[in-house]
Amino acid sequence: MxxxxxxxxxxxxxxxxxxxxxxxxxxxxxxxxxxxxxxxxKIYTVEDSQELSDDILRHVxxxxxxxxxxxxxxxxxxxxxxxxxxxxxxxxKNFLAEKGITDSYEIQRYLIENEYxxxxxxxxxxxxxxxxxxxxxxxxxxxxxxxxxxxxxx
Numbered sequence: 001m002x003x004x005x006x007x008x009x010x011x012x013x014x015x016x017x018x019x020x021x022x023x024x025x026x027x028x029x030x031x032x033x034x035x036x037x038x039x040x041x042k043i044y045t046v047e048d049s050q051e052l053s054d055d056i057l058r059h060v061x062x063x064x065x066x067x068x069x070x071x072x073x074x075x076x077x078x079x080x081x082x083x084x085x086x087x088x089x090x091x092x093k094n095f096l097a098e099k100g101i102t103d104s105y106e107i108q109r110y111l112i113e114n115e116y117x118x119x120x121x122x123x124x125x126x127x128x129x130x131x132x133x134x135x136x137x138x139x140x141x142x143x144x145x146x147x148x149x150x151x152x153x154x
Contacts, residue, residue: 028132029145030072035081038068038139041146048148070135077129084127091125092118 030036035044035052044052059065070078092111095118096102101110111118132142 028072028076028078029142032072032074032076034072036070036072036078036145038070038135038137039065040068041140041144043145043147045147045149051148068137070130073129075129077131078135079127079129084125087125087127088122091121095121 028036030043031045033046036042037044037055040055042055056066067080067082069081071081071084072078096107096110099110101107132139
């Protein structure tokens with residue numbers, strides 16, 4: 001009798017635990033802060049930096065490989081990392097031009113000494129976010145994506 005109750009409770013916990021996951025999966029793969037690659041169908045967390053680096057190096061000859069990286073935001077949308085980086089670099093370039101700083105040593109010194117100001121500048125750069133369905137290309141379905149650190153299911 002006791003084992004039946006435990007078994008029923010475990011089944012209920014497994015079902016209830018999967019409901020939020022199933023609902024969240026409809027908004028696209030990953031959790032806020034995770035990085036997805038739409039070509040590899042992989043999800044990288046902050047702990048997966050080695051695998052992320054390895055994948056980038058494996059595909060160094062593919063000029064379009066890095067264009068398929070997206071970061072999931074708190075609102076469940078995705079930001080293309082290449083687009084984000086390009087807009088941030090453009091903002092820094094324009095900012096330094098306005099300040100009249102052109103020498104590479106002066107630029108380095110200014111960026112180090114004014115880190116807070118630069119972070120504020122970068123935080124104010126507007127980047128378009130997309131729903132999973134709006135991401136261009138052959139991205140597959142949310143269920144196609146797997147966490148890099150997940151064990152393989154045979």
